[in-house]
Amino acid sequence: MVEYASGTPGDNTPYSDEVDEIQASERREMTYATRELLVDRINRLVAALERLNDGDYGTCVECGERIAPARLRVMPEVATCVRCQDRIERLGRQLEPVGAGVDADDE
Numbered sequence: 001m002v003e004y005a006s007g008t009p010g011d012n013t014p015y016s017d018e019v020d021e022i023q024a025s026e027r028r029e030m031t032y033a034t035r036e037l038l039v040d041r042i043n044r045l046v047a048a049l050e051r052l053n054d055g056d057y058g059t060c061v062e063c064g065e066r067i068a069p070a071r072l073r074v075m076p077e078v079a080t081c082v083r084c085q086d087r088i089e090r091l092g093r094q095l096e097p098v099g100a101g102v103d104a105d106d107e
């Protein structure tokens with residue numbers, strides 16, 4: 001008589017579909033909310049590419065000074081330097097949403 005070791009406890013741990021569903025719907029809402037921002041950003045990126053072709057890329061469209069490389073790295077589509085962006089926002093004329101959470105404060 002041969003005795004087999006009884007099988008190891010199953011791997012069929014219960015999986016919560018509910019949590020997965022909630023996360024999926026959250027993702028959907030995020031996608032929807034950010035879509036407009038993305039379209040907006042694409043438009044600015046296209047404009048940035050045009051400036052790149054013109055040789056104006058990396059130069060502030062407001063004051064003509066060079067935009068900090070760190071700022072360009074984070075937001076390649078920006079058309080203004082930090083100072084002008086700040087001034088524009090103070091005037092209430094928003095050119096771009098700020099929310100990248102980055103302070104490009106290198107001189």
Ligand SMILES: [Zn+2]
Binds near residue numbers: 083
């Ligand atoms: Zn500027």
